[in-house]
Amino acid sequence: MSIENIRKFIEEKAEQFGAKVDNEFNKPYVERNNTGQEALKDNGAYFGFIHPEEEASGPFHDFSLTIFPNDQDKPWLVCLGIGSSGFKNDYALATYPGLRRLFSNLTNEKGFCKSDFSDIETSLPKAITGATDLQHIKNTIKTYTKVLPTCQIVDDPESEKGKQIIGAFVAGYAKLREWATNKDHRKAISEALEPFLKKEANDEIEEVKSLLKERKYIVLQGPPGTGKTRSAKSVADEIGAKIFFTQFHAETSFSDFIFGIRPDTANEELRYKEYLGSFAEALKYAVENSKEDVILIIDEINRANLSNVLGPIFYLFEHKMEVSNVEIEISPNFKVNKLPNNFFVIATMNTADRSLAVVDFALRRRFAWYSMTPKIINGLSKRLENVYVNVVTEEEFFFKEDFAVIEGIFNWYASSTELDLQPGEGYFIAKNELEMLNRIRYEIFPLIKEYLQEGLLRNAKEEFNNYFSTRINLSLFE
Incomplete structure (x- = not known):
């Protein structure tokens, strides 16, 4: 398996997701690459991205996208890691429930996801450190066992399935680093994550x-x-x-x-x-x-x-x-x-x-x-007063864009208990744009404001405020 092919694949994906490596004043990442013959022979090879404020070599801080490869046609390990120097800029990010929710969806029975991404004291379970698939990099895993909050074994990185897993991890890293600056970037990230986030439609x-x-x-x-x-x-x-x-x-x-x-x-x-x-x-x-x-x-x-x-x-x-x-x-x-x-x-x-x-x-x-959890109401797509919605009945529409924004904020910032507070799909059904704006102004806005006043969803306050300021020209803090 070619390490260079996968490195190139990851760099191309990062660019699709909004990481412009030639941006001199706002670099999206610093690349680490330790895949020389000595490292490969010693089974200590790795490559990936670290925080853009870190140095190109030596110990580093914060979240990284790290891949442990080999040239023996054996499984690789793709990880969201944390630098051995611990947290510097990313501690608050590590506490966001949505980060863990995102990466837990990217791991299967051959992967692992910590319950607390801010925890750099607990080691990986024996299912990973002792996995027969990873004996060839066992010593490397033990070295970083406390700073790998989530990881996934990839049997064949150059296969379609292998690239899908690696691409999803890059998309997850792009999301936490906020690389996307336009709708094409956001669309590319969504498409990379969709196979892992897709929920079965239950009756x-x-x-x-x-x-x-x-x-x-x-x-x-x-x-x-x-x-x-x-x-x-x-x-x-x-x-x-x-x-x-x-x-x-x-x-x-x-x-x-x-x-x-x-x-x-x-x-x-x-x-x-x-x-x-x-x-x-x-x-x-x-x-x-x-x-x-x-x-x-x-x-x-x-x-x-x-x-x-x-x-x-x-x-x-x-x-x-x-x-x-x-x-x-x-x-x-x-x-x-x-x-x-x-x-x-x-x-x-x-x-x-x-x-x-x-x-x-x-x-x-x-x-x-x-x-019963909030869910998208599927139906025919239709443009109504410049807002994309789904048709619920001949006279009512589901405003899926507004629903998606609120759902996204809750998914990223809300604790498991706070998820029970998310307004359901019924709030986003209206006959026209004016009725939906009134629904936001007189129902959703006061509800979110009450939550914040009670000390709930504090980390999401600016996200909510930005949504309401843009959508109905109201601030939560006036």
Whole structure:
């Protein structure tokens, strides 16, 4: 295998991604090349790019793109490395969750990705240091074992697959170094990364239907705008079930959901009458109509004090419960010792609402949890008032450019917990450009501003501010 061919390939890719090596005053990188015969003979050969402020030789700082080659037709190792001198300019970058997310997508079972890219104290796992594929460079790997946050074994660097992996690592390095200065550069980077970042399009409705059939009681959880309630209703409609619907809030009580008494305001004298809550109504209908599926939809299940609302019926939510000798009273003259087979529950939970009641482990064990994340709505492409969008219906459009910007900021800067705050695709559906601008101004802008005021997504504040300033001429800091 020709090291020079791969070096040339990498340099060409870097230029496609925006790295102009002849830029005298703003060099994109410094190249390191230690692939002479002595280095190859000693299995200590390497080449790649380091931070443009570093020297051409000697110890260096910060992230590098490093490749350990050989001339024995044996596998190579392509890595995102850190100079043996540690961090100088890149420590903040190393803490961005999006950097790890990006490179974790570029590694497979023959690679490795650290959980913390700022960690230069932990060694590589034995799966890499002791890999039979890499025995020929074992000593080299041990030398750099603490400063290789992610690496991938490449069996044949000159094959199409090998070049695809190496090209993706170069694209990842181009992204972290921000080489791209125009749309052609950004397009080239996206195309190099796309085979590794492409997500399988799941049929959420079918998955939820299958899960519901297996577990009976499920919670659809996710950020606002991801279509949780709509999906719950769609599943019920496709099953052909009888739907009962309720929405929890802070004041929802046992008497609202199960059974209680209320004043009869139709009478002149003070009288009380029994009241069946939504759960009791749905359950009674299911018992009396055993051949018909019944689905109770509980919207925003974590807005209420669940222990108080569920009371003794909590015991019944075991999806494989057999008939027991314990009867739970739902209302006077109505007791059950198990929930009927034709009775199902779909609840929804907004993961972005941090003021809500905590769902305890006992409830989590009784329900299956299905996560819904923001996603692109695929459809026909159409230009609408100079904005590229996807057609949702004949009258509504999905503004994919705005969605992509917000999603990109969250993916790069948000922690795993903060990803639950990303506005879903529902925020980006509008009838025209004016409606979308109003959606950004009066819904998305205040939401992001609230997040920042609560100390969330701090590293992304300038990115968000730039988006809003450009799109709606509003600053987050005025």
